[in-house]
Amino acid sequence: MLAALACCLALAVPVGVPAQDAPERVTSDTPEFCLHLLDQVSSMVREASTPPSAEVTNLSAEGQKMCAHGQTKGGIMRLRRALVLMRGGVSNR
Template sequence: MAVTASTSVLAGLACCLALTVPFGVPAQDAPERVTSDTPEFCLHLLDQVSSIVRDATAPPSAEVTNLSAEGQKMCAHGQTKGGIMRLRRALVLLRSQDAGR
């Protein structure tokens, strides 16, 4: 009796879990490299920030200045991920300021 009860419970939950299994094709063995976490991308972002600041009619806000400076420093010290994140935020702020004007 217990075996049957347990089997029915397992079967029921297995069905439920099967319905919710991720629906993608199985992953491959060799991972594809993402290039937006590299120091090159960090420099690319820094160039973009500098370009926008340079072309802007008004000086950037202190927050943008701080973020870009921190990003540049972190990228230079090998903390690429953190640096990229700050430079991205600086870029988003600059774009939003541009859109505001």
């Protein structure tokens, strides 16, 4: 019975092919991506016809500071939120 259930559960798991040797590295968690996001935020602030909101300013400042202190993940998250807010809250997700 247990074997049958395990079999059923296994059937629902996505298909995998050959075994993977090493994990593939994701590049959107790196300090470089953080800087790339910061450039984008700065560029949008410059090009905007109106000054950014206080929230955007705070988020971008915090993001910049965190990325500079090695807290890349947190910095990236804040910069992304700042970008989303500047683009009118329209997310691609």
